[in-house]
Amino acid sequence: MLSTRLSVAALSAAVALAMTSGSALAQKKYDTGASDTEIKIGNIMPYSGPASAYGVIGKMEEAYFKMINEQGGINGRKITFVTYDDGYSPPKAVEQARKLIESDEVLFIFGPLGTPSNSAIQKYMNAKKVPQLFVATGATKFGDYKGFPWTMGWQPAYQSEGRIYAKHLLSTKPDAKIAVMYQNDDFGKDLLKGLKDGLGAKASQIIAEESYEVSEPTIDSHIIKLKASGADVFVSITTPKFAAQAIKKVAESGWKPTYYQSNVGASVGSVLKPAGFENAQGLLSAAYAKDGADSQWDNDEGMKKFYAFLAKYAPDMNKTDGSVVYGYGQAQTLVQVLKQAGDNLTRENIMKQAASLKAFAPDTLLPGVAITTSPTDFYPIEQLQMMKFNGDKYDLFGPVISGELSH
Structure with a gap:
């Protein structure tokens, strides 16, 4: 009997300890x-x-x-x-x-x-x-x-971004002839899929597509081919190095399409400045973050x-x-x-x-x-806002658009 009482007392003491000083320790995992x-x-x-x-x-x-x-x-x-x-x-x-x-x-x-x-x-x-x-x-x-x-x-998600460009294109240039350059990997293909899904029946207005490999030193030859297609809209699905090359080459070639640049290659400091601000005027992209170059913030x-x-x-x-x-x-x-x-x-x-x-x-x-x-829902950020490059910074315009994907 004594041993039972002792064990009960020991248990009560242990419980009391756990409820006070030991509670934090007990919960650490x-x-x-x-x-x-x-x-x-x-x-x-x-x-x-x-x-x-x-x-x-x-x-x-x-x-x-x-x-x-x-x-x-x-x-x-x-x-x-x-x-x-x-x-x-x-x-x-x-x-x-x-x-x-x-x-x-x-x-x-x-x-x-x-x-x-x-x-x-x-x-x-x-x-x-x-x-x-x-x-x-x-x-x-x-x-x-x-x-x-x-x-x-x-x-x-890149598909969300592609859908948002499609929405903008359909509302501003419904008869566009579209040329696309994309990185030949999941990034490029994913954004292109979003663009095509967003265009729906009008996806046939994409009249030229060129893909490039990240191992290519330059993408100039792809730009020349896309210009020759007669497209009046250019969608550049590119990472920084190639985005800067494309902006420069499009300007040098005298091609003047409505220009969409994917967000990952749209940085003012690491893409547009090296490409030359004068070559990037009017460029369209979409953002979800504030631009550190913009005095409005x-x-x-x-x-x-x-x-x-x-x-x-x-x-x-x-x-x-x-x-x-x-x-x-x-x-x-x-x-x-x-x-x-x-x-x-x-x-x-x-x-x-x-x-x-x-x-x-x-x-x-x-x-x-x-x-x-x-x-x-493992897609943390699903909204973007369209923006246009003007002078040395982007001007945001229109509403914040959701390109939400079905989860």
């Missing part, structure tokens, strides 16, 4: 890469190679996490950010993903860049049940919550924080580069997910919190654009 003091995050970027213009995204994220750490970290934990170069090469991306998970033992991989690289690691990440979170590509397949529950995009509360951050943590970064704005917004979204995760830093809970964002608006997103996700 960690997977590999997380502890009381640290959250270890992996990242893969093309710091070299044909897409190296995007490398600044990784540098911005590193700077953002440095600021968070100086402010005390997240729930008292410091972020360790391990970022590797894959040169925009899928086999190299696989190698780096394995290294991050198996050697560095990160909690998850955040913001790996590029459609080819993310395609190469997607099956591995899902087999390992490690989040491949907020991939830096808009390929639609990275929102497939059923087939790949450990992978989630961040920026608008000088008194915007979010952008004031962004500019202050740049001044202190990334003084060498060019505020007019869309990739600089991108890295900040993406890092800020991840910090929100980690805050929501609290002391449950398991890989499963990271995905659960990423799929539970409710109208979250990073400082750098356009008014009216916000991030909402759910267990059946």
Whole structure:
């Protein structure tokens, strides 16, 4: 009898302890890469190679996490950010993903860049049940919550963007003769599919298509062929290096089409400036983020924080580069997910919190654009606004348009 009383008393004491000082301890849950003091995050970027213009995204994220750490970290934990170069090469991306998970033992991989690289690691990440979170590509397949529950995009899906250009074309130039140049990978094909879906019966107005490989040194010959088609609309589905080449060549050749440039190659600082502002006048694109080059945001509360951050943590970064704005917004979204995760830093809970964002608006997103996700919606940003290049900056026009895809 005595022993029973003792065990009951011991149990009551244990319960009381758990309810007081031990409650926080009892609720802490960690997977590999997380502890009381640290959250270890992996990242893969093309710091070299044909897409190296995007490398600044990784540098911005590193700077953002440095600021968070100086402010005390997240729930008292410091972020360790391990970022590797894959040169925009899928086999190299696989190698780096394995290294991050198996050697560095990160909690998850955040913001790996590029459609080819993310395609190469997607099956591995899902087999390992490690989040491949907020991939830096808009390929639609990275929102497939059923087939790949450990992978989630961040920026608008390329098909959404293609549909939005189609909507604009149909309302402004219904009899257009359209020429398209696209990167020969999932990015190019995805955006082209959105454009064709959006045009519907009028997709037959695409009278010329040219694809290019990222290994090509120049795309001038493709532009000459497209000009010869007699098209009066040009849709350039290109990444920065090739976007700048196209803008230059179209201008040099004297071709004057209505010009649409896909968002990923529309940065004022890293594309239009090298191509020459005089060659980019009237160029159309779509945006979901504020333009760091545009003085209209000088008194915007979010952008004031962004500019202050740049001044202190990334003084060498060019505020007019869309990739600089991108890295900040993406890092800020991840910090929100980690805050929501609290002391449950398991890989499963990271995905659960990423799929539970409710109208979250990073400082750098356009008014009216916000991030909402759910267990059946892995497309965080689905709205864009059309814009036209004028002088040395874009002018936004029209409403914020949703290019929402069926989930």
